[in-house]
Amino acid sequence: MAQKEFRKFSSYKIQLYLGILDVACIFFNSILSGYWSKSGEIFCTHQKSSYIIGCIATALWAGTCATCMILGFNRIIEILFPKLSVKLFRGCRTYFWLAIPTVYMIYFAFFTNPLLFSSTSYAMFFDPYVNIDRFQIPVGTPKHENISHTINNILVIAVILIAYLCLCLIMLLKNHIDHDTNDMSYIQKQTFIQVTIICFFKMSAAAIYVYMQFFYTPDWLVITGQITWQTSHGVVGLIYLFLNTNMRDAVYTKIFKCWKPTTQTKPTFIRATNSKY
Known part of the structure; x- marks a missing residue:
């Protein structure tokens, strides 16, 4: 995505930024969390490092959520109002977004307040003493919570769901108006597959993490929430590689010099429109 041929499209600039955040977050919520789960670390054993890492992981999650919402807005404006899209995202204007x-x-x-990892539940909580029965919180102690995180997750669920449902509806309407059944059906197929995968993991992680901060949550659901959080950052790269013809050709061409591109066949959903800005 950092190649010049992709960076001339605003959507790929946003996706490149999102990819950087995803890769960074995977180190904290997957690799490091996995190591701490195996070694049995809790907040009390590494307070400073756990707090700093929690701050970074929480910030990266919030950053990916905001970037996803901007990307959804970018795609809708691109399809519905191409001229307005050029004014808003042309050239370096994307970087201001x-x-x-x-x-x-x-x-x-x-x-x-940051999310803090606890090996007692194999996930991150705002309460550093979650599931530690021997620890008694003194009466009157303020609860460990993050209202901004709760608002962010609820907003992500609503905005992403509405944005991508609108995109699917737009594609259906374009198919009906243009009567280009064969080509649009291919785009629709790719759209629904990619939208379903991306939205499912992002919204599932947001919903489960909000729920388990306030209510009793069984271990299997907590672990499911952690896995969906990890997958929401890692699955996007696989989607680009297997469902985005342009991206796949660019990767294969880099690895296999004799690879013949197939991008001239049909566009996919992730591919930007023909306006070069």
Whole structure:
């Protein structure tokens, strides 16, 4: 996505930024969390490092959520109002939009309570003493919570669901108006597959993590929430590789010099429109 042929499209610029955040977050919520699960670490054993890592992981999650919402907005504007899209996202203007999730991450990193990993539940909680029966919280102690995180997750569920349902509806309407059944059916097929995968894991992680911060949650659901969080950052790369013809050809061409591109066949959903900005 960092190649010039992709960076001329605003949607790929946003996806590149999102990819950087995804890869960074995977280190904290997958690799490091896996190591701590095996070694049995809790907040009390590594308070400073656990707190700092929690701040970074929480900020990266918030940043990916904000970037996904901007990407959904970008796609809808691109399809419905191409001229307006050029005015909003042309050239370096896309980078100004990316300043929003950057500031959003700074806010979550420095001004909100972080998620803290606990090997007792194999997931991250705002309460550092979750499932530690021997620890008694003194009466009157403020609860460990993050209202901003709760609002963020609820907003993500609503915005992503509405945005991508709108995209699917737009594709259906375009099919009906243009009467281009064969080509549009292919695009629709790719659209629904990619939308379903991306939205399912992102919204599932957001919903489960909000629920388990406030209510009793069985271990299997907690672990499911952690896995969906991990998958929401890792599955997007696989979607690009297997369902995005342009991206797959670019990767294969880099690895196999004799690879013959197939991008001239049919476009996929992730591919940007023909307007070059």
